[in-house]
Structure formats: structure tokens, C-alpha cells
Amino acid sequence: MPTNSSLIEPKAINEISYTLYYGTFIHTPSLKELDISFNTIVGVNNLGVIDFIHKNYNPDHHNNMSPVQFFIKNRHFDFIDYSQEPTKFFVPGFIDTHIHASQFPNIGIGLDCPLLDWLNNYTFPLENEFTNSNSTDSKLKFAKDIYSQVIEKTLNNGTTCASYFTTIDPQTTNLFAELLLRFGQRGFVGKVCMDHNETYADYSETFEECIDSMNAIINHLHNLNPQDEILVKPIITPRFAPVCTRDLLFFLGQLSKSHNLPIQTHISENEKEIELVHDLFPDCEDYASVYNKHNLLGESTILAHAIHLTKKERKIIKQKNCSISHCPTSNTFISSGEAPIKKYLYEDEINVSLGTDVSGGFDSSILAIIKHCILVSHHLAMKTKNQKDKLSINDALFMATQGGAQAVGMADQIGTFELGKKFDVQLIDLKSEDSNVDVFDWQLPFKEHHTSIENHKSLSKDEQSKKMFDLLGKWIFSGDDRNCVKVWCNGRLVVNKVRYNHDDRWVMC
Amino acid sequence: MPTNSSLIEPKAINEISYTLYYGTFIHTPSLKELDISFNTIVGVNNLGVIDFIHKNYNPDHHNNMSPVQFFIKNRHFDFIDYSQEPTKFFVPGFIDTHIHASQFPNIGIGLDCPLLDWLNNYTFPLENEFTNSNSTDSKLKFAKDIYSQVIEKTLNNGTTCASYFTTIDPQTTNLFAELLLRFGQRGFVGKVCMDHNETYADYSETFEECIDSMNAIINHLHNLNPQDEILVKPIITPRFAPVCTRDLLFFLGQLSKSHNLPIQTHISENEKEIELVHDLFPDCEDYASVYNKHNLLGESTILAHAIHLTKKERKIIKQKNCSISHCPTSNTFISSGEAPIKKYLYEDEINVSLGTDVSGGFDSSILAIIKHCILVSHHLAMKTKNQKDKLSINDALFMATQGGAQAVGMADQIGTFELGKKFDVQLIDLKSEDSNVDVFDWQLPFKEHHTSIENHKSLSKDEQSKKMFDLLGKWIFSGDDRNCVKVWCNGRLVVNKVRYNHDDRWVMC
Structure with missing residues (x-):
């Protein structure tokens, strides 16, 4: 007989802290629209629901950070930062x-x-x-x-x-x-x-x-x-x-x-x-x-x-x-x-x-x-x-x-990064361990671990997006499971292939 | 300028011992012919050339081992044995x-x-x-x-x-x-x-x-x-x-x-x-x-x-x-x-x-x-x-x-397992570390680490070949670089992804 259901511990339902994810987010809000957002913060509450989105967050530019500052002052949260890693990006599950x-x-x-x-x-x-x-x-x-x-x-x-x-x-x-x-x-x-x-x-x-x-x-x-x-x-x-x-x-x-x-x-x-x-x-x-x-x-x-x-x-x-x-x-x-x-x-x-x-x-x-x-x-x-x-x-x-x-009748609950939707998400890393994707440094949309000022000098937003689009092509045509390094379902991390924690730059706030 | 050629150490030319490879060999001797040979020994001399092939070698059956016995008595060689590993097989490079x-x-x-x-x-x-x-x-x-x-x-x-x-x-x-x-x-x-x-x-x-x-x-x-x-x-x-x-x-x-x-x-x-x-x-x-x-x-x-x-x-x-x-x-x-x-x-x-x-x-x-x-x-x-x-x-x-x-004009030198040809070969392992190929035990052509007698009882040669053919399909349709665990060129091992030596069962003779 199937297991008694009371014995099952659903993996996508455990307790989680409020978390801000910072990095590159890519999704298709509508059929004709591909949105590539660098330096974006997405906040996920303890029900696994997205309740905060801030695009173009730039910690060096004090003028444009007020909503985030407000946020930081008023909430306790985990902060996960991939914003300076050009081969990593979030896409919907x-x-x-x-x-x-x-x-x-x-x-x-x-x-x-x-x-x-x-x-x-x-x-x-x-x-x-x-x-x-x-x-x-x-x-x-x-x-x-x-x-x-x-x-x-x-x-x-x-x-x-x-x-x-x-x-x-x-x-x-x-x-x-x-x-x-x-x-x-x-x-x-x-x-x-x-x-x-x-x-x-x-x-x-x-x-x-x-x-x-x-x-x-x-x-x-x-x-x-x-x-x-x-x-x-x-x-x-x-x-x-x-x-x-x-x-x-x-x-x-x-x-x-x-x-x-x-x-x-x-x-x-x-x-x-x-x-x-x-x-x-x-x-x-x-x-x-x-x-x-x-x-x-x-x-x-x-x-x-x-x-x-x-x-x-x-x-x-x-x-x-x-x-x-x-x-x-x-x-x-x-x-x-x-x-x-x-x-x-x-x-x-x-x-x-x-x-x-x-x-x-x-x-x-x-x-x-x-x-x-x-x-x-x-x-x-x-x-x-x-x-x-x-x-x-x-x-x-x-x-x-x-x-x-x-x-599957969940158009308002999953599929994109939008306020009110569940955080069902993948973190893609084109340079993950043993990745099949080959990316040369000159193909990156920004330098690794750049300061924003450095980066600003090099490429326009359009050029960055073009390079990111080319990387999307690389992911689709030569990527595989090895590039899908983390998976969240219902806001819960259900797959984590990153072997060492130092790979992540977690800041507990 | 290019490097002075005298400084190059060609990887496919170093000194090697005579080696007998024992296991499953799969190749296409002609366009219409797919040859799957279990329990086969292929001998490679120190020029990287195949100079010995013995099919259906069965150490338990004393009657059919005479050529190999002869060989063993007369030569020093390395012996590499994958014969009892049903998810491993050799194919031409x-x-x-x-x-x-x-x-x-x-x-x-x-x-x-x-x-x-x-x-x-x-x-x-x-x-x-x-x-x-x-x-x-x-x-x-x-x-x-x-x-x-x-x-x-x-x-x-x-x-x-x-x-x-x-x-x-x-x-x-x-x-x-x-x-x-x-x-x-x-x-x-x-x-x-x-x-x-x-x-x-x-x-x-x-x-x-x-x-x-x-x-x-x-x-x-x-x-x-x-x-x-x-x-x-x-x-x-x-x-x-x-x-x-x-x-x-x-x-x-x-x-x-x-x-x-x-x-x-x-x-x-x-x-x-x-x-x-x-x-x-x-x-x-x-x-x-x-x-x-x-x-x-x-x-x-x-x-x-x-x-x-x-x-x-x-x-x-x-x-x-x-x-x-x-x-x-x-x-x-x-x-x-x-x-x-x-x-x-x-x-x-x-x-x-x-x-x-x-x-x-x-x-x-x-x-x-x-x-x-x-x-x-x-x-x-x-x-x-x-x-x-x-x-x-x-x-x-x-x-x-x-x-x-x-x-490439080398039909008589590479491409199949034949006497006189160079040993340009891959070892495929469908159960390699992190393999993308899913094989269930009941799909294997023989049991892992079987004794030949055990194995003989279970499946006919034709049934074994049919199962191996299905595994070939799995390799082709869901395999990738992770399954190509060793590569020899000119008889020399030029790629080795097997991290631990105990994975190989080497016997030095």
C-alpha cells in the first residue's frame, strides 16, 4: 500500500525566511516579450510568494536605492547576491x-x-x-x-x-x-x-x-x-x-x-x-x-x-x-x-x-x-x-x-517573475562545474565581480542585453542539467548542486 | 611565433606497454553490419596497433582459452578487464x-x-x-x-x-x-x-x-x-x-x-x-x-x-x-x-x-x-x-x-577493431559519474560482476545482444561527454575521467 500520507514531509512546504534574490532575471511576460533584467532584486516571502521586485538596483548610486533602503530598514531577510556573476541568471522553473x-x-x-x-x-x-x-x-x-x-x-x-x-x-x-x-x-x-x-x-x-x-x-x-x-x-x-x-x-x-x-x-x-x-x-x-x-x-x-x-x-x-x-x-x-x-x-x-x-x-x-x-x-x-x-x-x-x-491553469501563479506569483525558479550557471557551455570572457555582458562604475564604462545596456541574448542561445543549444544549479519550488530550494557554500555570497541581514 | 616544435611533447606518442583490453566491443565493420562482441580481448602493442583479437573469451571454460593461454605464457602485458561491467563498452574513436x-x-x-x-x-x-x-x-x-x-x-x-x-x-x-x-x-x-x-x-x-x-x-x-x-x-x-x-x-x-x-x-x-x-x-x-x-x-x-x-x-x-x-x-x-x-x-x-x-x-x-x-x-x-x-x-x-x-584516407588504419589498425578508441560507461543515461538493472545484458556460469543461465546471446542494442539507443539518445570516460589515440590514453583507480580493475602480469 502507499505510504501513510501523514508520514510524508513535503519538500516544498518547510519553513523559510524572507529572502531577497539579487541578480539577472530573464522571463517572457508575454508571447512576444523577452525581458532581461540585470541588477534586479526579487523578494520572496515565507509563503514562497514574490512580493517585491526592484529593477536596476545599483548599490553605488545612492539616489536610486530608496525603495530598497526602506525595505532594508523595515524587514529581516536573507540576501542572495549573484549580481556580479555574468554567467548566472534566474529563469522561471x-x-x-x-x-x-x-x-x-x-x-x-x-x-x-x-x-x-x-x-x-x-x-x-x-x-x-x-x-x-x-x-x-x-x-x-x-x-x-x-x-x-x-x-x-x-x-x-x-x-x-x-x-x-x-x-x-x-x-x-x-x-x-x-x-x-x-x-x-x-x-x-x-x-x-x-x-x-x-x-x-x-x-x-x-x-x-x-x-x-x-x-x-x-x-x-x-x-x-x-x-x-x-x-x-x-x-x-x-x-x-x-x-x-x-x-x-x-x-x-x-x-x-x-x-x-x-x-x-x-x-x-x-x-x-x-x-x-x-x-x-x-x-x-x-x-x-x-x-x-x-x-x-x-x-x-x-x-x-x-x-x-x-x-x-x-x-x-x-x-x-x-x-x-x-x-x-x-x-x-x-x-x-x-x-x-x-x-x-x-x-x-x-x-x-x-x-x-x-x-x-x-x-x-x-x-x-x-x-x-x-x-x-x-x-x-x-x-x-x-x-x-x-x-x-x-x-x-x-x-x-x-x-x-x-x-495547467496556473497562469496567475507561476511562469514569470511577477508580484503575487510563487517563486518556482531555476538558477542557471553557464560556468557551473563540468558545464558543457563554452563562454569566453569577451562574450560576457559584464565583467565578473565588477564594480558598477567599471562596468558602466564598458558596455551600453543594449550591448549588454545583446550579449546576454547570445548567452541564452548558448544555454539553449549547448546547456544541460549541469547548468541548472539550483531549483526552487514554492519558494523552497529543492535542488542544490553547488557543492561549496563559498560559491554563494550569502549575506544574512 | 608558434612554439619551437622541438618543445612539443606529443601526447599520443609516449612509451606504452603491451596491453590486453577485455570487455564488450562494439563497431561497424561494414555499412550494414553492427558487431556487438561480449567477452572479447583486444591486444594493443607498444606502437598502439591492434595485433591480437580473441572473441568469446571465457576464463571459466578451459577448453576455449588456448590462444589466450598461449599468449599469456609468452608475453608480458597489462590486462584491463571491464568484462563484468554491463554498462561499459568500447567503441572506435x-x-x-x-x-x-x-x-x-x-x-x-x-x-x-x-x-x-x-x-x-x-x-x-x-x-x-x-x-x-x-x-x-x-x-x-x-x-x-x-x-x-x-x-x-x-x-x-x-x-x-x-x-x-x-x-x-x-x-x-x-x-x-x-x-x-x-x-x-x-x-x-x-x-x-x-x-x-x-x-x-x-x-x-x-x-x-x-x-x-x-x-x-x-x-x-x-x-x-x-x-x-x-x-x-x-x-x-x-x-x-x-x-x-x-x-x-x-x-x-x-x-x-x-x-x-x-x-x-x-x-x-x-x-x-x-x-x-x-x-x-x-x-x-x-x-x-x-x-x-x-x-x-x-x-x-x-x-x-x-x-x-x-x-x-x-x-x-x-x-x-x-x-x-x-x-x-x-x-x-x-x-x-x-x-x-x-x-x-x-x-x-x-x-x-x-x-x-x-x-x-x-x-x-x-x-x-x-x-x-x-x-x-x-x-x-x-x-x-x-x-x-x-x-x-x-x-x-x-x-x-x-x-x-x-x-580522411585512413580506412585501413582506424575506424574499427581490426588487426593492424591503430587503437583509437573510447570507453563508454552508461553509469559514469553524473551520467545522464538512466538504466535500470533489468535492462542490462548481463549481471554486474557475474560469474560466467550465472550469466549463462539467464539470457541467450541473442537476448543479450538485443539488450545491448537498446543500451546503444540510450547512449545515442541520452548520452553525452560524461559517458565517454576514457579515450585512447594511437594506443595512448589521452583522456581519463575516472577519478579513482579502484574503478578500474587493473591486473599487471
Whole structure:
């Protein structure tokens, strides 16, 4: 059985002091806007909420420091200063809106077949292991090994929030939610619902089993969250239309409404899959209509892949305010297609976020998915011969953060640095130990451990921003988990790879 | 001035003992063949040459060990045993057949423009820094910082041999060759030749300057190699047709013949570039004919990119036995196109190798290029709707090793594990410190520190090979420099990331 929830010590809920973070902050307040702020102070209260932001703080210029002086006089706080380290910067924690935790061991395997074969040959057999072990103990051990690893891995890559698929199994799904709390990652927990698996009958459940399992999970997770904080939440997860009966789809639509729970599923990933949906639901005009008919489309619905949508489907998705989870890495690995994301974002004005889609996707890092979504958009642009299909660094960073926040229904709580938002944040260091990023001194936006006067002489603000933008490119195209040196979730430090404290210049005030 | 060559201590030439390496060896003896050999012993003599191979060595089975027993009785040697470590395996060192050492600092920068603009905005200004510094000292320091970093980086990623472009500058090119020797990487050193740079006149040389520079480099490198070993070699490098006069192209063709030196250049990377070549050489039918007319195509010619070749060009390239260097990462980054490599390999039977093309390519690791070439071939297959356009893991591994060896004219010396070949090798460890690869125990081909009898009971040879093949997929799709724990060049250990010796089980015999 899952651990008694009272024994769990949620990592993102312990007591913290008020803290001022000082340094370079980079985020995308809106789709078209990339904000690079040097010498910025962000204050985080003991609930983990940002309640103070001061840009261009310059301790040498006495005239412009009054708000901070005021602050300093009136509060006790910790002060963490990276302002003089040009290769360090804060970015919002990544939000992965589509990841199959249970498929984690299959990463890198199964290159040889398209979606429907890939499911039968690789995915269903592995997911079935979570239900079919010799004993409950061995099942839980099997699941715990995998689930711990995937949470640790994604957190180490800066993912502070993710929307997960587990398996059909309720016990190990509850265990997964407990592990999320223990490691300190915000998570949406999706027990996979599928009562009609024709091609791989071994791995399926009955309609009644699914109802029982969903109820068990909703109850368990309700009791799991600490007071006043929702860190883990169930998400209604019909796997995808072809493996669900109409009864189940209707039930899940109702369940979402009655419990006010978000929904996630797959849509229009592969052409054969679309044909199959047409055959199975001849009364529905298209794939999106199948979900729409069963009340599964709404502003808290995440639709993964959405590669081959018709104009009409895009219109429904926009009308219903659903979000798309774009999974470029997976779409290339199993040759599903190249989704026209730029069009979705700018023509249809649909919200798009990013998903690793482990293990269709072979990389559990959203930083890698940022890179891949740009590269995949280049392939699309080469095909359409339309430069406008290319995604920019801004677009990609937005989808990885604020686009993700909107997809999981937390647009006002995470995704950017704004007053009132939770401090779900990564500290990036391009010169971390063993970093794969190569930066030469002449490429830095300012000198290391400069005095502000020294620095002022050398580069204009615009030149500094240009250099910082180039470093962002370096981070995206050659960075990895090694550059994500600290991660905060809910204002709590949940990952710290800095081995020696002298690396930080802490000043206790 | 470059260092006096007598002061250089080449790393890949020091004295070594005869050594037997025991473990799992993986290589591609031919394009269609992937050989996974467990329990194999490879003997390397004190010249760094493989002179003994024994497969399926099993110390428990006295009947099949006679050749090894014979060997043990008659020789003194070191014995390095990884045979009981299922996540460790030997693969041939990678061969990078197209990399611009001088562009290394630009990695990750310049996403916004296609080839010709990219050259003018990013590449030429940086390369020009190697010629234009205030003083010789500062120029050499600038070059040394960059060149040391690129060699260290590529070696750390398992590249034991590379064909480099430097800049037009002879002094820093000579310095680069010295650094290759010092770090212990086999290298082809290509001073860029370009006497007709119309679009960026600041960065060019006259025909006479180019001749003088080439002679200086050929002389310097001739004196640089240790006795009886050619570790660094000049390679004739007309940058690409549009920046060379006809006189220069003719001269370089002759120079290659008179000094028996290989040739490298770019071909058919970008559609605008192809139009430009047509405009500049109206008397030549196509791009390949420009090089052919100037005697630049032969069996020691490496043609980088080769994306948009006509049938006729493919025929010339095959007839002349040139090799192609496929640079998928670069071709996607600056949106040049998707080269139909599978067709080149299997229909035209052209030799194809892999190039990082730093910094058009943003990754200096050939392991990443293996991954990218597979992914890019998926995009091509999605476009052509022809599954046959997809490259396999075998294809990619072949191009990265034996295909590369053939491209640099060393097919009989490096690229596979064969008697008489140099031991240019990587030791891969999927469970190295801080590895990004996740492997669960039940995915291993055999148990760690098994006795052979134990192991025999569990899995058949075929099952073992299947599991090892899946691990290869994991290495390719989630591995990186951290998994390349040791690198030998010319039989000498030139990279060793294993911090503690107890990690190795050395037995001195």
C-alpha cells in the first residue's frame, strides 16, 4: 500500500525566511516579450510568494536605492547576491505539460516504428509491468524505482511543475503523487483511463475498474496536500479516444466538472491514429469533435501533440480555450509529424506549451525540448518554404514557462517573475562545474565581480542585453542539467548542486 | 611565433606497454553490419596497433582459452578487464570530418539567418579576429584560448581524429597543429584559402599571400610530426567556390597532387549559394563541375554538406571516389536542408561520414551528430513519405567511425577493431559519474560482476545482444561527454575521467 500520507514531509512546504534574490532575471511576460533584467532584486516571502521586485538596483548610486533602503530598514531577510556573476541568471522553473512517468525506462528505445506499433511493442508491455507484478511489494518497488528517478531527473533539469501520465494502476499512481510531494515538484497526476484496448488486451481495465480507481486516487490526493497548498492534483486522463468507450469518455467529462479537475489527453498525433478515430467514431466529424461531444474540451484541457489538426479543429480548440502541449522531440523520434506551432500561436492564438512526452520523446529536459521545438520548426519552414513558420528563442521560452503555466491553469501563479506569483525558479550557471557551455570572457555582458562604475564604462545596456541574448542561445543549444544549479519550488530550494557554500555570497541581514 | 616544435611533447606518442583490453566491443565493420562482441580481448602493442583479437573469451571454460593461454605464457602485458561491467563498452574513436575550429566561440549564436548572411554577420567577423589583433602575442593568445578549448572539448567527446578548418591565418594555423599534438588528437589542419571575398572584403587574402601561407604551413607541419608517425597533416582547403578565384582553385588542385595532400571544401549547402556558384562559374554545368574542372575531386576529397546535389553531381562524386561529410545539426540550425543520405549510401554507394560543422552546427560532439542525423532523416522521410529515407543506428555509427576513416584516407588504419589498425578508441560507461543515461538493472545484458556460469543461465546471446542494442539507443539518445570516460589515440590514453583507480580493475602480469 502507499505510504501513510501523514508520514510524508513535503519538500516544498518547510519553513523559510524572507529572502531577497539579487541578480539577472530573464522571463517572457508575454508571447512576444523577452525581458532581461540585470541588477534586479526579487523578494520572496515565507509563503514562497514574490512580493517585491526592484529593477536596476545599483548599490553605488545612492539616489536610486530608496525603495530598497526602506525595505532594508523595515524587514529581516536573507540576501542572495549573484549580481556580479555574468554567467548566472534566474529563469522561471520549466513546466512540462506532457510526460509519461511510467515510460521513463524506455527512453532511447523504439526508434523503429510509428505510434500504433510503438504502443504495442514498447509502451503497453512496460506500463503493464506496473499492474502485473508477482506481489504488491514488488510492484511498488518497481514503480518507486522508476517514479523516483523521473521526478529527480526532471527536477534536476529545472522542471518545477509537470503534468504526468502514470498507468492504469491506482496504487502506484498514488505512490507517484506521494513521491512528487517528497521531492518537491508541483505535479498533476494522471492515472491513464482506457477501457477499450483492442490491440493489446492484456493492458486494459473495465469501465467499473476505472471509476473505482479514479475515486480512490481523487480521495487519496485530496488528503495528501498540506494545508492551504495544492502541490499535487489529479488530472482526468482519457489516454486517447481509440482506447476509451463512449461511456468512459462521458464519465470522465462529468468527473472533471463535478470535481473541478483539469483534463489531459492526446490528439491528432499520427495519421493512422486519425483514421482509426474516424473509423471508431463515424458520427463525429473529426478527432476534436470526439472529445468535444463528451464534454472533454475546456479551458483546463491539455491536448498533447495536435500535429495534423484541421482548420475546424483549431477553431474548436480556440473557442474552448484548450491548451496544446507541443512535443517536438517525440514527434520526430517516432516520425509523427511537424506541428505548425507558429500558426497556432500567432494566427489561431491558441495557447501552446511544451511537453517532453517521455518516452516517445527521448529527453526529459524541457531545455532540450526548447531546442528541439526550434529545430523542428526549421524543418517545417524548409518544407513550407515559409520563414514565418520558424519559432524564435522567445517563443520557445514562453511556451516552456508561461505557456505551460496557462496550460495547467496556473497562469496567475507561476511562469514569470511577477508580484503575487510563487517563486518556482531555476538558477542557471553557464560556468557551473563540468558545464558543457563554452563562454569566453569577451562574450560576457559584464565583467565578473565588477564594480558598477567599471562596468558602466564598458558596455551600453543594449550591448549588454545583446550579449546576454547570445548567452541564452548558448544555454539553449549547448546547456544541460549541469547548468541548472539550483531549483526552487514554492519558494523552497529543492535542488542544490553547488557543492561549496563559498560559491554563494550569502549575506544574512 | 608558434612554439619551437622541438618543445612539443606529443601526447599520443609516449612509451606504452603491451596491453590486453577485455570487455564488450562494439563497431561497424561494414555499412550494414553492427558487431556487438561480449567477452572479447583486444591486444594493443607498444606502437598502439591492434595485433591480437580473441572473441568469446571465457576464463571459466578451459577448453576455449588456448590462444589466450598461449599468449599469456609468452608475453608480458597489462590486462584491463571491464568484462563484468554491463554498462561499459568500447567503441572506435569518433572521426569528425568537418569542423571549423575558429568558429567554436559562436556555438549557439546566429540562429536567425541563412548561410550567406550568417557568414557575413557572424563567421567572417570572428575568423578575422585571428588575423587582426593588436599584436602577434595577443593574436596567439586569442587563438590559443579557442583552439585549446575546441581540441579538449572534442577529445572529451570521444573524437580521436578530426578534419579542421582554421582561418586564413598561417601563424595561428601552425599553432593549432601544435596544440593537436600536445593534446593527442589526430588532426587534418586546413588553413582556409579564399582570395575573393566580395561580400566581406575585410576578411580575405591575395592569391600570393595564400601561396606563401600554404607553403609555410606545409613546411611547419612536416617538421612537427614525431618520427614514423603522422599525427597532424595539412589538408588543402579552398573554403568554397564563391570565395576563390579560378587561379587559386587550380593552384590548390596542383598543390594537392604535388604534396600528396587531401582536400576539403563545402558543396551545395544552400540554394542561394548554388545560384551564386552558377553566376560566378557560368561555364561549369554545376557546383561539382567547378571543383572537378580545377582537379579538386579525388579519393582524398571531403565534400561537406552536399545537400542539394543533382543526379549528375552524385555520379561525378561517386566516380571520383570523394567522400561526403554530412552535417545534419548545422543543416537544421541554419535551415540549409535535409540531405538524402540514405540514398547516397545505398543507391549511389558514396562514402558518407559525419561532421559537427561547428559553429553552423551547435554541438561539437559526434555522438550528438549521430542522434541528429537519425532525427533529420526522420524529417526527410516524413517529407518524402518514404520510410527508406530513415537512417538506422548502424548507419549512423558507421558514418561516425569507419565512414569517417575512409573520408580522411585512413580506412585501413582506424575506424574499427581490426588487426593492424591503430587503437583509437573510447570507453563508454552508461553509469559514469553524473551520467545522464538512466538504466535500470533489468535492462542490462548481463549481471554486474557475474560469474560466467550465472550469466549463462539467464539470457541467450541473442537476448543479450538485443539488450545491448537498446543500451546503444540510450547512449545515442541520452548520452553525452560524461559517458565517454576514457579515450585512447594511437594506443595512448589521452583522456581519463575516472577519478579513482579502484574503478578500474587493473591486473599487471
